[in-house]
Amino acid sequence: MNLQPQLIIDASYFAAAFLFIYGLKRMSSPVTARSGIVVAGVGMLVATLASFLYVFGVNEAAQPHLTTNIILAATALGVGTLWAWWSGKRVAMTAMPQMVALYNGMGGGAAAAIAAVELLRTSATHTTIPLIVTIVGALIGSVSLSGSLIAWAKLDGKINGTWRVKGQQVINGALFLLTLGLGLFIVFAEHGHASPQVVAVFFGLALIFGVLMTMPIGGADMPVVISLYNAFTGLAVGFEGYVLQNPALMIAGMVVGSAGTLLTLLMAKAMNRSVSNVIFSNFGATGDESQGEIKGTMKAAEAGDAAVNMRYASKVIFAPGYGLAVAQAQHKLFEFVKLLTDAGVEVKFAIHPVAGRMPGHMNVLLAEAGVPYDMIYDLEDINEEFKEADVAVVIGANDTVNPAARTNKSSPIYGMPILNVDQARQVYVIKRGQGKGYSGVENELFFADNTSMVYGDAQKVMVAMIQAVKQLEGGH
Structure with a gap:
């Protein structure tokens, strides 16, 4: 790659990272939160535009695909921007939690898509550590995608109640181990060059696990679930940023992952419960049979x-x-x-x-x-x-x-x-x-x-x- 474009890219990523962190800092106060969101948004815009500078340093072997890639990237960026602007303008404040869950799932899905591309690139030379990171990011991103979609459906009333079966935790645990085992197979047995069918099965199992993990969780725990999947998305983005050696993705992922983790712990503490209790318990499965009789009567007032x-x-x-x-x-x-x-x-x-x-x-x-x-x-x-x-x-x-x-x-x-x-x-x-x-x-x-x-x-x-x-x- 030519030195000048690379220098601009590195400087842009440094500026984006600073804007991410500074924006998050301003979000800590209601007075400055709005401007903090704008600052972080500018940082994301800088990082996105900087990625297009890679086209000036590509080698000749990549030239035949250059025009196609630019068109696809620009189209995706345009469609995503217009759709987000339109949906953001029309969404009611009552539906904001659903929108946050949906957008968070998209972030996890994007990280999983990056991992899929890396795993299916037959021309790439895969080493063990980056492969492990790719698989972990793929797993977390896929779980965040499908889990967030279930959270969105529950919040939006498209899925009512919870879905539990006998031995649910055993089933979920077995599915997770199976998915993880297939990921390790891709890393150590296939050295990252697994067939598309094996990769598809891996992602399919990860998506199903996200659904099964979220379906039993009651509506009372949705604030914790949204925050948890937000942390998952950040971790997935950070892992895939490491694989791509992209500083902006790494820093953004670490900031979102750490902030989401702290917020999840705060939410769980506010409910006097542990995160594991939220995910694995049957809280809200039954009524208040164990509460005992309540004394007094309800009194109406005008x-x-x-x-x-x-x-x-x-x-x-x-x-x-x-x-x-x-x-x-x-x-x-x-x-x-x-x-x-x-x-x-x-x-x-x-x-x-x-x-x-x-x-x-x-x-x-x-x-x-x-x-x-x-x-x-x-x-x-x-x-x-x-x-x-x-x-x-x-x-x-x-x-x-x-x-x-x-x-x-x-x-x-x-x-x-x-x-x-x-x-x-x-x-x-x-x-x-x-x-x-x-x-x-x-x-x-x-x-x-x-x-x-x-x-x-x-x-x-x-x-x-x-x-x-x-x-x-x-x-x-």
Whole structure:
């Protein structure tokens, strides 16, 4: 390869790596997160465009394929860009978790495709270490692809419930060992020059394993699953970057892999469970038979009465959940919050780490509605304030506010950190019905003496609350 194009490529990859890391750093704060995403996106654009510079240094033997490769690469880039722009613009905020799962699966699939090309290149000279890395990247990328697609289908309602058979873990373990064994056969017996049929069987088994590993996992664990597959995709990309000796892919893969791993551990900790427990347990398979009898009764309240109570409160804390996203009520919620703050009420938002269906889902939802960042607090920063609150309002949340996790040792969610909404003087739960959360566990909060249920779609309830406060102010 000519020196000048190679120098530009190396400089571009260095710049892309810096932009990846700097962008990730800015994503750590809600104030700078948007610009951090733009910075990291610019880094990816630089790395992508730099790859086209390889055409200026190809040898003469590769010239016959040069035009075809450029056309294919440019076409793929154009189609992918247009489709991503179109789908990103039209996707609803409620469907953002599904979109993240889908895009994450595409990243894993891309890494697996790179591995497939390397394994099927008969002209390549394969050595043991790069071959092992290729196989590992292929396995992880394939699992991430099929597993993320199942996660997407579950989140989008195309697959309901879980699929479990007797001896599921044994079947999954045997399939994994078989896939790994075939990968080792390709490395040591075939020295990387396996037949296309053998390579196809390897990838087929890996894809099936991803499906079987994800199908038994309940909906309550989807935030952890999405984060885990995100880490898988990063690792796969990093491994294939090593095989291709591409610094941008290696650094991007390591950054995504490490960030995804840390986030996965954080999500699991927020549910008081280990990652292995999420993947291999049957959590959520049954109802709450072991929870014991719940004392008390559910008490209904009108939206207008609850709104008036909040209008004359000193401090109100909102705890949003996925029901807020389903109802697309974030804008009406903030409109109501502004009425309260104008009346001198102190208002804060409490966010549980696994609220919604993906990490940070509620933060993004509230930011879209224009809620100031200084009104939004994480669990550990606000939990002690609930005992000082006159009113706590739960909107579409369930398991993340269930006191059984703190007090009932017989409950399946015992030990899971929760928002202490039950410690407020008055609790209002805005909910469409009396259904249970993703875990299938009855919520003891709903039966507490200081809790009232405001039944209805969250957006319609917020509209009623806004009207009640406005009529009250007009009456004055």
